[in-house]
Amino acid sequence: MKLTRREAIRLGIVGGGGLLLPFGYQPPAQAQFSPQVKRFDLPFRRPPLLQPVRSDDTTDYYEITMQKSRVEILPGKTTEIWGYNGMTPGPLIRQKGGKRDLGGRQSIIRFINQLGTDPQGRPIKTSVHLHGMASLPQYDGYAEDLTAPGQYKDYIYPNERPATLWYHDHAIDLTSRNAYMGLAGMYIVEDDYELTQLNLPQGEYDVPLILQDKRFATDGSFIFDDRGQKGLFGDIILVNGVPWPHMEVANRKYRFRLLNASVSRGYQLALSTGDDLIVIGTDAGLRGTPLKTKNFEIFPAERYEFIIDFSKYPVGTQIVLRNLGVPLSVDYSSNTQELMRFEVVRRESDDSTIPAVLRDFKPIDPALAVRTRTFRLERNINNWTINGRTWNKNRSEANPNYGDIEIWNLVSTGGWFHPIHIHLLDMQLLARNGSSPRPYEIGWKDVFYVGEFQTVQVIGKFGPQIGRYMMHCHNLVHEDHAMMAQFEVGQGGYSPFSAPPKSLPATPL
Ligand code: C2O
Ligand code: CU
Numbered sequence: 230m231k232l233t234r235r236e237a238i239r240l241g242i243v244g245g246g247g248l249l250l251p252f253g254y255q256p257p258a259q260a261q262f263s264p265q266v267k268r269f270d271l272p273f274r275r276p277p278l279l280q281p282v283r284s285d286d287t288t289d290y291y292e293i294t295m296q297k298s299r300v301e302i303l304p305g306k307t308t309e310i311w312g313y314n315g316m317t318p319g320p321l322i323r324q325k326g327g328k329r330d331l332g333g334r335q336s337i338i339r340f341i342n343q344l345g346t347d348p349q350g351r352p353i354k355t356s357v358h359l360h361g362m363a364s365l366p367q368y369d370g371y372a373e374d375l376t377a378p379g380q381y382k383d384y385i386y387p388n389e390r391p392a393t394l395w396y397h398d399h400a401i402d403l404t405s406r407n408a409y410m411g412l413a414g415m416y417i418v419e420d421d422y423e424l425t426q427l428n429l430p431q432g433e434y435d436v437p438l439i440l441q442d443k444r445f446a447t448d449g450s451f452i453f454d455d456r457g458q459k460g461l462f463g464d465i466i467l468v469n470g471v472p473w474p475h476m477e478v479a480n481r482k483y484r485f486r487l488l489n490a491s492v493s494r495g496y497q498l499a500l501s502t503g504d505d506l507i508v509i510g511t512d513a514g515l516r517g518t519p520l521k522t523k524n525f526e527i528f529p530a531e532r533y534e535f536i537i538d539f540s541k542y543p544v545g546t547q548i549v550l551r552n553l554g555v556p557l558s559v560d561y562s563s564n565t566q567e568l569m570r571f572e573v574v575r576r577e578s579d580d581s582t583i584p585a586v587l588r589d590f591k592p593i594d595p596a597l598a599v600r601t602r603t604f605r606l607e608r609n610i611n612n613w614t615i616n617g618r619t620w621n622k623n624r625s626e627a628n629p630n631y632g633d634i635e636i637w638n639l640v641s642t643g644g645w646f647h648p649i650h651i652h653l654l655d656m657q658l659l660a661r662n663g664s665s666p667r668p669y670e671i672g673w674k675d676v677f678y679v680g681e682f683q684t685v686q687v688i689g690k691f692g693p694q695i696g697r698y699m700m701h702c703h704n705l706v707h708e709d710h711a712m713m714a715q716f717e718v719g720q721g722g723y724s725p726f727s728a729p730p731k732s733l734p735a736t737p738l
């Protein structure tokens with residue numbers, strides 16, 4: 230991306246513009262780059278699949294320990310991470326789900342906190358959010374429902390909607406640090422319809438792609454610099470925890486499940502060949518119909534599923550997955566303009582297909598909305614705010630009735646872009662600045678990009694649970710400072726604190 234002077238000043242790249250800096254930001258010190266890594270040198274890796282510790286008629290039980298470890302991310306160096314089972318991204322969970330009467334299964338995950346203390350000597354407390362799951366309030370990773378080191382908590386997940394989800398830390402005020410240190414992983418819910426009725430690429434041809442950007446010190450440790458609460462932008466791109474990997478593929482179709490797990494960075498994806506990406510899914514599952522596009526943007530916490538058909542490329546072809554950039558994300562020359570490379574290395578037959586209809590998708594009729602609410606996203610002197618207020622667990626910013634359809638206007642008054650995440654429900658984008666959404670954004674979603682000075686209208690039906698849930702900016706730096714609010718669906722829901730963590734030693738799962 231080319232920065233305009235105004236953008237560059239806002240990002241603190243250009244000196245001497247002090248008076249023009251909004252909100253009194255200090256220009257950061259001289260940019261410091263991470264140790265160099267050769268692009269497309271390291272092999273592509275998939276996060277390992279987590280097996281249940283046991284299963285019964287209705288439920289699969291898993292166990293994950295959150296712990297520090299040292300891993301090799303940059304060749305020849307080690308980095309301290311805080312990871313689920315000591316790895317980052319965390320292990321992949323593939324859960325059989327769907328409606329209970331159609332064979333869907335719930336899952337219970339025991340998250341054990343063995344993280345110890347941070348460099349300041351404070352205990353590293355956690356809250357685990359499974360992003361995209363309609364969990365009860367006490368299992369939703371409420372930011373103040375904290376599990377301390379030496380404690381564990383069993384989270385219950387209903388898995389009723391097939392989609393690409395992710396689990397990540399949500400500890401109050403420290404989410405950006407904890408997720409950046411490594412506490413993030415993918416969780417896929419699949420149902421019978423998708424596995425047996427649709428003939429999309431499956432198994433090894435159904436591939437997670439978890440995008441992150443990091444900065445490293447010369448000794449290999451992560452550098453966390455939020456540029457005065459604006460955002461954290463790394464110059465090393467990781468895909469599934471590997472810097473700029475190369476992936477060997479057969480000349481056939483692959484399904485990719487792309488998650489932007491970056492703290493602040495947005496990406497605009499495109500293939501170096503200029504060929505189409507075939508988008509089949511959004512945050513909350515499959516689209517109605519496949520959509521061909523040459524590029525699409527993905528902001529923090531969004532998920533897109535797409536198919537690349539490698540069958541037209543001869544063996545030996547190399548295709549780079551590129552990042553064309555988005556406004557207000559700092560691009561470090563070619564470093565962040567490339568993500569990974571595909572290398573067609575073998576021929577293979579392919580009986581998978583992309584059906585013309587993926588699932589029944591109906592836009593929600595705006596005339597059914599019983600209420601419209603407006604949320605102003607703005608900066609004050611010290612913080613990011615929603616309707617001028619910062620997070621307060623004792624206040625709800627909205628009280629929709631259970632089952633009501635509402636339209637929410639998300640309004641950025643400037644200063645930055647905000648990927649807004651609303652917990653609990655899947656919503657649809659109605660309009661951006663009064664115009665139609667970009668075609669690939671049409672579908673069920675739980676994160677909505679609100680560009681600077683934009684007004685984004687979303688619509689949804691409040692449910693399927695009652696109780697208190699969070700909404701916030703998913704630029705995690707903004708979330709921590711404290712662009713987060715609460716809404717309460719219906720009345721009489723469980724308190725987010727009604728399933729407190731327990732102390733180790735744990736009882737058997
Ligand atoms: Cu992915 Cu409330 O977060
Ligand atoms: Cu969420």
Ligand code: CU
Binds near residue numbers: 702708
């Ligand atoms: Cu924001």
